[in-house]
Amino acid sequence: MKLFTSFIALILLVSCKSKQEKTNPIEEKITESVYASGIIKSKNQYQVFSAVGGLVKDILVTEGDLIKKGDAIMRLSDITARLNSENAKIAADYSSVAANADKLNALKIDIANAKAKMENDASLLEKQRNLWNQGIGTRNELDQRELMHTNSVNAYNAAKLRYNDLQQQLNFQSKQSQKRLEISNTTTGDYTIKSEVSGKVYDVLKEKGEMVNTQTPVALIGDANGFIVELQVDEYDIARIKIGQKILLSMDSYKGQVFEAVVEKINPAMNAQTKSFTIDAAFITPPPALYPNLTTEANIIINVKEKALTIPRNYLIDDTYVMLSTKEKRKVTTGLKDYQKIEILSGLTSKDVIIKPL
Template identity: 45%
Template sequence: MKNFIASLLTLTLLTSCNKAQKSIKPVVSDVSESIYASGIIKSKNQYEAFSTVNGIVDTLFVTEGSQVRVGTPLLFISSDVPRLSEENARLAADYADLNSNQGKLKDAQLSLEMARKKMNNDSLMYVRQKNLWRQQIGSKVEFEQRELGYQNSKDSYLAALARYGDLKKQLNYNAAQSKKNLSISKHIAGDYLVKSRVNGTVYQINVEKGEMVGMQAPLAVIGDANNFILEMEVDEYDILKVRKDLPVQVSLDSYKGTSFEARVTKINPIMDSRSRTFIVEAEFVNAPKILYPNISFEANIVLATKRNALLIPRNCVINDSLVVKANGDTVRVKTGLRDYKKIEVLSGITAEDELILPQK
C-alpha cells in the first residue's frame, strides 16, 4: 500500500511538472544484461613455493623471469643436520648391507654343516648298534648311548638350522631397514632443495641469499608463462545467475579503451564470508599479446543479449512497471533485459511515444 501511494505521488509530481521535464523517445538498439565484477589476472597453475624446513638460503638457482620446468631447482637451504643424518644413514646402510655380512652367514653355514655331518654319523652308528642289538650282540647300555648320541646331534643340527635361518632373516631385515632409513634421510635432505612443481616462469622471488627462511612465508611465485586466467569477485546476490561458458567483456587497466572477450570457466562454490563474494574464473577468448600476473581489470559477465530491442533510460521507469508520457498519461509497461543505463520495454509503448525523463 505504501509503495502504491509513493508511486501515485511520484506520478502526480511528474505529471504536474511535465513542462519542466526533459522528454525522450525510445530507441531501437542492442542490449545486454550483465553482472559487474572486478578482479586480477593470474597465471594459469600459479602457485606460491614454500619450504617444508627451516634454514638459511645458501644458493639461488633462478632469477625473476627465469623459465623453469617441473623439477627445476629454485633454491637450496643450508643446514648441517640433514647432511650429517644422511651420512650416518649411509654408514649404517653400508654396515648392515647383506654383502658385508657374508662372513657371519658362512660361519653359520659351517656350524650347520658340521652339525649335519655329526647327526648323519651318529645316525649310522645308532642304526648299526640297533641292528646288532636285534641280533643280541652288544649290551643295552651301548645301544642306549648310541640312541642318545644320535638324538643329541639331531637336536644340535635343528638348533643350528634355526640359528642360521634367524641370522639370515635378521641380516635381511637390517639391510632393508638401513636402506629405508637412508632413503628417508635422502628425502629429508631433498626437502632443503626447493624445486618447481610446474612448467612456466618465475614471477617473483621473495628471499635473498643468506636470509633465514621458515615454513610460513612463500619463497617464490611461479606460474604458466603463456596462459592466464581472470579471477574475479561476484556478489552473492548475483552468483546464482552465473553459469559456465557465459561470455565476459573485460576491460584491463593496462589496455585502456580496449575490450577483450573471455568465457566463464569455473565458479568456486564457497563464499568469502568477509567480502560476501564468490570467486569466478574466466579465460580469454582473444587475449592481449602481453600479460602479467596481478594486473587488475573490470568485467561484465553477459547473462543475455538481444538485438533490436526497444530501449528507454532506466530512470524513466517507476517501480519497474510504469512510465509517464509527455502528454501526462501514465502507462503500464512490461520490461525485459537491462544494463546499468537502459532497460528493454516489451509492451506498453512504441518507438514513437514521447516519455518524460525525470530530472536528477
C-alpha cells in the same frame, strides 16, 4: 496568518511537483551483462614451495629471468641433511649382508658340526640296535643312544633355523637401511628448490638468510608471454555465463581504456567462502604490457539488442509499473537490462511521458 501559511505551502507543493523529473522511452542499443572482478595471471602460473624448511643459502635467479623446467631457483642450508645422509650410509654399510658374513659363516660351522654329530649318533644308534637284536647290551643303553640321536637331530635343525633367521634379519635390516639412505639422499636433494615448469620468474619472495617453510611460497613463475584473466562471478549469475561470451575489461593500470576478452573456462566448483565461481578468459585485444596479479573489473556480455525501447531503471516501480505524467500507473513488460536502463517490451511507446518516482 493561517491563510498566508497555507498559501506558501501550496506554492511549495506546486513547485516540487513541477520539478519532478520526466522522460520519454527512447529506442537505442542495450547490452545486458554480468559484473565480475579478478586478476591477470600468466598461463601456467604457479607459486613455488619448498618441500623442506631451512635457511636460504643461495638465490640462483632474479625477477625477469627465463628458466627451464628443473632449473634450480634457490638452495637452502643442508648441513644437517648431509650429516643425516652420512649417518644413514654408515648404518646401511653396517647392516649389509656382506658386512655380517662372519656371523653367517659362524652359523654355517655350527650347522656342519651339528650335522656331523647327528650322523655319528645315527651310526652309533644303528650299531646299538644290531647288538640289541643279537641279545647283547641292555635296554637302557639302547634308549640312551636313541635319546642322543634325537637330541642331535634337534640340534642340527635348530642350527639351520638360526642360520635362516639371521639371514632373513640381515636381509631385512640391509634393505631397511638402504631405504633410509635413499630417503635421506632424496631429502638432501630437496634443499635445492627447482622449477616445475619452463617460463619466466615474476617474483622471488625470499632473501638470502631468510627462513623458509613448507607453507609459504618462495617464488612466482609463469609463461613468459601468455596471459589469462581469472574472474570471480557471483553464484547468482553463474547460470547465465557460457563459454565464448564476450567480456569488456577495465584495469587501473590502463585507466579509461577497455579491452576485450572471451570466456574460455568455467570452473564448476563453487568457493564456499565467497559464494563465487572462477571464470578463465582469454584476451582478444590485450594491453601492450601485462604483469601477473594486476586487478581488473569486467562486464560479461549476456545479450545485446541493437534496437530496444528503453527507460531509466530508476523510473520503474516495483519492477512492474511506471507512472505516466497523467498520474496513471501503468503495468509494463520488461526485457534486457543494464546498470542504468531497462528494455520495455510492452506497455509503453516512445510518445508516452513518464515521471520519476519520488
